[in-house]
Amino acid sequence: MNLPYRLLAVDLDGTMLSSRNTLSEGNCRALNRACAAGVFVVPTTGRLYAGLPKELERIPGIRYCICSNGAVLYDKQTHTVLQRLCMPAQAAADALSLLVSHGGCADVYLDGHAYTSAERYRNPLAHHVQPEHLETFLRSRTPVEDLLTFVREKDQPVEKLFSIFEDSAERQRCWDILTKDPRFMVTTSHRSVIEVNDRRATKGEGLRVLSVLLHIPQAAVMAAGDGLNDLSMIEWAGLGVAMENAEPAVKMQADVITAPCDEDGLAKAIDRWIFSN
Numbered sequence: 235m236n237l238p239y240r241l242l243a244v245d246l247d248g249t250m251l252s253s254r255n256t257l258s259e260g261n262c263r264a265l266n267r268a269c270a271a272g273v274f275v276v277p278t279t280g281r282l283y284a285g286l287p288k289e290l291e292r293i294p295g296i297r298y299c300i301c302s303n304g305a306v307l308y309d310k311q312t313h314t315v316l317q318r319l320c321m322p323a324q325a326a327a328d329a330l331s332l333l334v335s336h337g338g339c340a341d342v343y344l345d346g347h348a349y350t351s352a353e354r355y356r357n358p359l360a361h362h363v364q365p366e367h368l369e370t371f372l373r374s375r376t377p378v379e380d381l382l383t384f385v386r387e388k389d390q391p392v393e394k395l396f397s398i399f400e401d402s403a404e405r406q407r408c409w410d411i412l413t414k415d416p417r418f419m420v421t422t423s424h425r426s427v428i429e430v431n432d433r434r435a436t437k438g439e440g441l442r443v444l445s446v447l448l449h450i451p452q453a454a455v456m457a458a459g460d461g462l463n464d465l466s467m468i469e470w471a472g473l474g475v476a477m478e479n480a481e482p483a484v485k486m487q488a489d490v491i492t493a494p495c496d497e498d499g500l501a502k503a504i505d506r507w508i509f510s511n
Contacts, residue, residue: 239508241450242268243278243300243441243467244500245459246287247423249477250277252496255366257289264501268508269295274448276300278437280423280463282343282393283308285374302343303421303431303463304440305393315346317443319435320391325417327385329395329430334382336408338397338428342381344390352377362398362426395430402426421463429463438466458503460484460495475503 244250250265251257269275277290278300290296298316299308307317321329326342333340339361342349354361355377363371378384385392399405402425409428412420419431437459445455457464457471460480468474468488476488477499485491490507493499 237271237273237508238454239273239456239473240454241274241276241441241445241448241456242504242508243276243437243455243457243471245437245461245464246277246279246281248460248479248495249458249464250495250500251287251289253479255287255370257287257292258498258501260498260501262292264498264504265293266295268504269293271509273508274298274444274450276441276444278304278441278457278459278464278467280394280396280429280461282306282348282374283346285348285370287370298444300437300440300444302394303419303429303435304437304466305343305431305435306346307440307444316447317440318391318393319432319439320393321395321417321430321432322391323385323389325432326392326395326430327382329412329415329418330382330385332408332411333395333397333428333430336399336404337401338399338405338408340381340395340397341375342385342395343393344385344388345393348375349378349381349384350375351381352379362400393431394435395428397428397430398424399426399428421465423461423463436466437464438470441467441470456503456507458492458500473507475507 280303283301453472455471456473457467458475460477474488476485478494492503
């Protein structure tokens with residue numbers, strides 16, 4: 235089958251998954267159909283690999299994953315990391331110190347694992363973990379007493395920092411400082427969140443590297459997303475698809491807009507732009 239797009243990069247939360255963190259039957263069927271037709275379906279997410287939802291097991295054709303906002307490119311079949319773009323330990327400690335000092339409730343992604351404070355792990359619902367994400371949070375996080383001390387003592391490169399803020403003004407102050415620091419790529423998947431990566435790590439860069447490895451031209455790559463951390467891949471892809479529930483900046487950047495995530499928008503995009511011919 236001669237399809238216009240051979241690689242489909244898909245954000246998870248708010249794109250592949252519904253607002254209730256579930257994979258609909260319609261999206262599941264469409265993704266399996268794409269895999270069966272030879273399309274590389276690639277979850278492209280801010281989550282680390284260990285935090286990918288069990289719902290993805292319903293799509294057995296998935297081989298590659300772009301995780302931690304592009305910091306990690308993972309091959310599920312061979313269980314190998316094809317690329318890792320991490321922050322140096324000192325840079326990560328500097329950013330983490332700033333996040334915490336401004337009231338951020340932080341997690342650290344390091345060497346394929348996620349670490350959170352023992353206090354947050356003991357009472358996650360009181361520390362901004364949504365009920366629909368509770369099982370994934372508890373399964374994928376390791377508690378430590380003091381995150382900053384942990385990062386400094388580990389002295390290892392860090393994939394990503396994730397921080398939720400209750401005070402929007404403090405979040406903005408922290409955002410303004412971090413975005414001026416050339417060591418970091420600063421983005422977000424939610425208005426209360428700051429996500430910090432190494433300056434080289436973006437979903438778009440991860441997608442570019444994978445397309446080269448698979449010998450797939452940029453024009454044959456389709457990317458779908460909804461959050462600001464999806465902007466780089468939507469801009470880079472041959473066809474950038476924004477969900478109707480996407481941030482306004484994402485819609486402006488996208489080539490096309492599909493239905494919301496709660497109305498099988500991804501399945502509709504696959505049917506329309508991959509299989510329409």
